[in-house]
Amino acid sequence: MHFFSGKESSMQHFTSSGIVLRRRRTAKEMWKYRHYYILLLPALLFFVFFHYVPMAGVILAFKDFSYAKGIFGSEWVGLEHFRRLFGSASFYEVLGNTLIISFYRIAFVFVSPIIFALLLNELRNVRFKRFVQTISYLPHFISWVVLGGIIMELLSPTRGVVNYFIKLLGFEPIYFLSSNDHFRGVLIVSDIWQSVGWGSIIYLAAIAGINPDQYESASIDGATRWQMAFRITLPSILPTVVILFIFQLGGIMHAGFDQIFNLYNPSVYKVADIIDTYVYRIGLVNLDYDYTTAVGLFKNVVGFILVILANVVTGRIREGEYRLW
Structure with missing residues (x-):
């Protein structure tokens, strides 16, 4: 029992160490190419604000829209x-x-x-x-x-x-x-x-x-x-x-x-x-x-x-x- 529990703990430690190393490597690469990421940032913001944020309005398809109640206050109609x-x-x-x-x-x-x-x-x-x-x-x-x-x-x-x-x-x-x-x-x-x-x-x-x-x-x-x-x-x-x-x-x-x-x-x-x-x-x-x-x-x-x-x-x-x- 102690043998298996020790083996499992060592495997978990090895796995967690590998994850930490990968994260550090990724962070180091992102910092190395930070100027490219900065150039990419406007395009990412464009997609976030004009393509993903408006997706919240999809719930209108399941509501009886009322101008007085607004999008989130309108009644559900399924x-x-x-x-x-x-x-x-x-x-x-x-x-x-x-x-x-x-x-x-x-x-x-x-x-x-x-x-x-x-x-x-x-x-x-x-x-x-x-x-x-x-x-x-x-x-x-x-x-x-x-x-x-x-x-x-x-x-x-x-x-x-x-x-x-x-x-x-x-x-x-x-x-x-x-x-x-x-x-x-x-x-x-x-x-x-x-x-x-x-x-x-x-x-x-x-x-x-x-x-x-x-x-x-x-x-x-x-x-x-x-x-x-x-x-x-x-x-x-x-x-x-x-x-x-x-x-x-x-x-x-x-x-x-x-x-x-x-x-x-x-x-x-x-x-x-x-x-x-x-x-x-x-x-x-x-x-x-x-x-x-x-x-x-x-x-x-x-x-x-x-x-x-x-x-x-x-x-x-x-x-x-x-x-x-």
Whole structure:
């Protein structure tokens, strides 16, 4: 008995000593790199105050909000708002629009920067390559308020450049932004225009990290530029593509509020009204805060589950090489 108790006490002492040593080592490393942590502090504070502290307001989804009583003093109603949510036909239409537009973005907008980066990598004229990169980056720095006005002018049925050429070809002008058949296409094309250059930066950085010896060996073996792009470049940047795809999948319930809000109108609500615009209209315009909090909570829970599932699935590929954690 005394032997085992002494052994256990020595093991506990060893374990506690190891913990103390690790803590000291961690504290020493943090002090060593304290300047980097100071630089990181503003970003951490931003996330704490604007992403984590507001999460306390999630309880609105389970309360009957009263302005007089406030958030914490309002009465609990449990899952009443969620019953209203899943019993509303308009919500299912909004959810369908969100998913369809998000899948379009994954299929076209997500893939476009990858293709653009591969094409830029094949350019041999350095000046022309930099010129193309600069031009492609510019739309990213313009807000959707301004871009929305530009797109409206370009697609105007009376004075727009696009409809001018359509009329020259002998066709009737198309009301792009008021047509249920064309509005989603406008969203995707304009989103590609706005994001393709900026989105290609991370892929170009990944391509720059590829060992040039691989291309030299392939060239000696007689491989064409096309074969090197698909046999060397694309597989080498695949981990980056998978990680960004997981992020994209996690934001599948965010179909692009800024863009849609600045382009849509009541005539295209049937195909353009997404969860974010629905929450804005019902929550901020109609002041139905508790119900729209339930909608937002549902959206974020679905996004969280999708990130976890995507990470699990991709983690099974090549012994977890493509996992986030």
